[in-house]
Amino acid sequence: MGYFKLLWVFIKVGLMRQMAYPPHFFMMIIGKVIRILLLFFFFQAIFLKVDRIGQWSFEQVLLLFATFHMVDFLMSITFQRNLVQSLPRWVQTGELDTRLLLPINHLFLVSFENIDLMDLFSFIPSLVFLGYVLLNLPITLSWLQGFLYIILIFNALIFLYAINLMVATLSFWTTQSYGIGRILDNLFKIGRYPLDIFEGFWKAIFIYFFPLIVIAQIPSQALLKVLSFESVFFAFMVSGVSLIIAIKFWRIGIKNYLSAST
Amino acid sequence: MKSLFRGEKVFVEAVRGIDLEVEVGERVGFIGPNGAGKTTSLKMFSGILYPTSGELEVLGCLPYKREKRFLSQITFLSGQRNQLFWDLPAKEYFNFCREVYHIPEDEFKKSLKRLVELAEIEDILNVPQRKLSFGQRKRCELVAGMLHDPKLIFLDEPTNALDLINARKVREFIKEKAEEGRSTILLTSHNMADIENVCDRVVIINRGKIVYDGKIEDLYRLNGFKRKVRVVFNGVWNREGVEKLGKVLSFNGQEVFMEVASEEIKRVTTELITHFPIQDIRIEDPPLETIIESIYKKEVEELHLP
Numbered sequence: 236m237g238y239f240k241l242l243w244v245f246i247k248v249g250l251m252r253q254m255a256y257p258p259h260f261f262m263m264i265i266g267k268v269i270r271i272l273l274l275f276f277f278f279q280a281i282f283l284k285v286d287r288i289g290q291w292s293f294e295q296v297l298l299l300f301a302t303f304h305m306v307d308f309l310m311s312i313t314f315q316r317n318l319v320q321s322l323p324r325w326v327q328t329g330e331l332d333t334r335l336l337l338p339i340n341h342l343f344l345v346s347f348e349n350i351d352l353m354d355l356f357s358f359i360p361s362l363v364f365l366g367y368v369l370l371n372l373p374i375t376l377s378w379l380q381g382f383l384y385i386i387l388i389f390n391a392l393i394f395l396y397a398i399n400l401m402v403a404t405l406s407f408w409t410t411q412s413y414g415i416g417r418i419l420d421n422l423f424k425i426g427r428y429p430l431d432i433f434e435g436f437w438k439a440i441f442i443y444f445f446p447l448i449v450i451a452q453i454p455s456q457a458l459l460k461v462l463s464f465e466s467v468f469f470a471f472m473v474s475g476v477s478l479i480i481a482i483k484f485w486r487i488g489i490k491n492y493l494s495a496s497t
Numbered sequence: 498m499k500s501l502f503r504g505e506k507v508f509v510e511a512v513r514g515i516d517l518e519v520e521v522g523e524r525v526g527f528i529g530p531n532g533a534g535k536t537t538s539l540k541m542f543s544g545i546l547y548p549t550s551g552e553l554e555v556l557g558c559l560p561y562k563r564e565k566r567f568l569s570q571i572t573f574l575s576g577q578r579n580q581l582f583w584d585l586p587a588k589e590y591f592n593f594c595r596e597v598y599h600i601p602e603d604e605f606k607k608s609l610k611r612l613v614e615l616a617e618i619e620d621i622l623n624v625p626q627r628k629l630s631f632g633q634r635k636r637c638e639l640v641a642g643m644l645h646d647p648k649l650i651f652l653d654e655p656t657n658a659l660d661l662i663n664a665r666k667v668r669e670f671i672k673e674k675a676e677e678g679r680s681t682i683l684l685t686s687h688n689m690a691d692i693e694n695v696c697d698r699v700v701i702i703n704r705g706k707i708v709y710d711g712k713i714e715d716l717y718r719l720n721g722f723k724r725k726v727r728v729v730f731n732g733v734w735n736r737e738g739v740e741k742l743g744k745v746l747s748f749n750g751q752e753v754f755m756e757v758a759s760e761e762i763k764r765v766t767t768e769l770i771t772h773f774p775i776q777d778i779r780i781e782d783p784p785l786e787t788i789i790e791s792i793y794k795k796e797v798e799e800l801h802l803p
Contacts, residue, residue, distance in 0.1 A: 244593055252584040332545050333581055337597055338568035348581075490547045490561075494540055 241339060242347060249351045263357040271364050274300060274427075289431020294372050295459055296429060301365040303427035303451035306391050308361050310399075312354040313392075314346045318399045319416035321349060323406035329495030342485055346400070372458070380458055387454035387467070390474045394449045395423070397477035400485055407488035426450035446473045515551075515707055517700065519683065521648075524675050526696035526713075527685040530793050534705040535685040539651050542683065543573045556649060569598055571649045572642040576635070576657030587629075587637040588622040591644060598645035605644065612640040615670050632663030639670055650674070652684040656691055664688070671695050689785045701792055708792060717782045722759045722791070725781040726766070728752065731774040742768060 278300065282293040291299065322345050325331040334344055369376070402416050426447040430438055441447045446469075453470045456462040515538060519525055527535040540546040541553060544560030544567065553560060558567035582590055595605045613619055616636040626634055635655070642650075655671060656664040668691055675682055675695050686692055692699060693713060701709035709716070717724065726743070733750040742765050743757040757765045762780065769775060 240596065244596060248582050248585060248589075248593075251589065332540070332573070332575075335545050335563060336543065336568060336571070336573050338565040339597055341563065492546070494545055 238340070238343060241343065242350070245347055245350045246352055249349065253351060263354075264360060267357045267360045271304070271360055275364075288429050290461075291429040291431060294368065295455070297368045298372060298458060299429060299451050299455045300427050301361070301368045302388070302455045304361050305365060306388055306395070306450055306454075307423070307427075308358055309388075309392055310395050312351060312358075314396050315399055317346050317349050318396075318403035319413065319420075321345070322403045323413050323416075326406045326492065327495070331492065332494055335489075335492075341489070342400075342482070346396070369458075374458075374460065376458060380460065383457040383462070383467075384454050387457055387470060390470050391450045391454060393474040394446070394470075394477055397474065397481035400481040401477075404481070404485050404488035407491045407493075423447070423450065426452070449473050515702070515705070517707065517710070519681060521681055522678055523698055524682040524696045525684070526692035526699045527683065527702060528687075528692060528699060528789055529685075529702035533702045535702055536653050537705075538702065539573070539653055539683060539685060543571055543651050544568070545573070569645060570647055571651065572645070572647040573651040574638055574642045574653070574655055576654035576659070583627050584625055586623045586625050587618065587640070590626065590637070590641055594641050594644050600645055608644055608646065609640070612643055615673055616640050617666060630663075632659050632666075635659060635663065635667060636670070639667060643674060646679070648680055650680050650682045652682065652686075654686050654688075655684070656686065656688050664690075668694050689789070693785065701789065703793060713785070716785065716788050718759050718762075719788070722783065722788060723756045724759050724762055724783070725754065726757050726762070726769075727754050727777075727779045727781065728769060728773070728775060729777040731776045734773065738773070739769075 275297070278293065278296055281288070282296075286292075288296060322331075325334065325345070331345070334348075335341055337344065398419065399416070402419055405415060406413075422445065425441065430441050430448055430452060433441060448466075449470045453462065453466050456466065515534075527538065529535045537546065541548050542555055542560060544555075544563045547561045556567060556570055558564055560567060582593065585593070591609060594600070595602075600608075613622065616639055618633065618636050618640065621629055621633055621637070626637060629637065639655075652671065656667050659667060671682070671684075671691075672694050674680065682695060684691060684695055696713065698711065699709070699713050699716065700707055709719075725746070728739075729752050730750075734753075735750075736745065736748050736753075739745060739748070739753050739755065743755040743761070745753060745755045747754040766778065766780070769778060
């Protein structure tokens, strides 16, 4: 069964599930708008006192924030919920058994089984916000920049997928991986601020050891025309290597699956 | 304090030294007390669990590699686990199975019709599975698991927690499937009716080891078991004549009810037929549960056929 076909099945199932439990569209959208506005005002308050954060102007910080928001959203409607919430539960309860018996790619199944297209409604505020930011940027955008921006967002998703997969895989040994997932989620959120707010040691950590710049900073730089070839290469390397390590880690983890006694 | 910092891991060896060969088309029942290693064995055979040591080959594949070629030929149905996509009606779930197992459309329609009738689920096909009763859901799962016509069927306590009617329906479904003879069946159950209805071979596991492997009917002939013989004579006979053959439980001159060790049964019945004027002779076996229970308790020291 092709991956796209399988993905389509998951989406269909998600829609049927949503029909069974009527979604709270409005609450979802209102929640999202409030969160965006709060951070918008937070940045505005900062920029009342300063002109720039490091190299970043107010409009640029908003772009970084909008980009982060979009990556975060795409991650949350696709693999994050599956890997960080569902997989540890399936491992603990033995519900993974049924999934391992299906003749399809098991990693793909556990990564994308629950997809809710209804979540797209909560994407509207993020898109409107990104549109507003782009219109207010004092630069003209080229198609190439747009293309690079999309590619780098996709690359950021690969990096985040790898990290989430590594954390989820821990559940084969410990039931604590959900907690670790929450910590990581908070750590990821640092990626929505310009890393210029950090200096020395911490800056190095978030660039090289836990490269948060890959998530939103490097894609944003593509639109701001300040992106170097080295940064693009670095971003692809980080995602590629993380993905390889994560898949290897998953393979070791699944060998250690103990199921649950009946 | 030590354990607070350094969790000690205890590995429990669930199954050890299981040496088992199953031929194509055989219907094997796995019996054993709770914790004996039955489910663990089945999970290893089906590739859910990775064996820590030993050799394992099923349908020419190494199950733990979980290759599509292998997984498309098996099915594993458990009395306890829930299937995927709980919110979907069974009909939609069957369509999902058709896609996953690449079942050709006409073949799918044909087998779906037959299986749905067999499982008696025609009227619940469009109801979301979470709204079905446990028994109805189990029957839907049976259908879903058989759609791709698996060569190897693992059934882990299929009638567990089912009411009498649902258990019977499930049992009949499996029996019918078994009688088609195309599939090899490995079944675990605490319910002897499941085993007797479906299996032609039984493997008894205790503490992770095989303690018996043979035909069900041979279980009755194991050394050490007492079987009961009821004899009706033509006319009246004296007690001393029959007392030397076995322990007499009741005697009224015309009828004797006695207990005979299973290894003695052949000799005793021959003697009765040759030396006594017999109108009727009947051998009563203990219920299978009693035999199995004694095996668990190790009442039978040596398990070998006479």
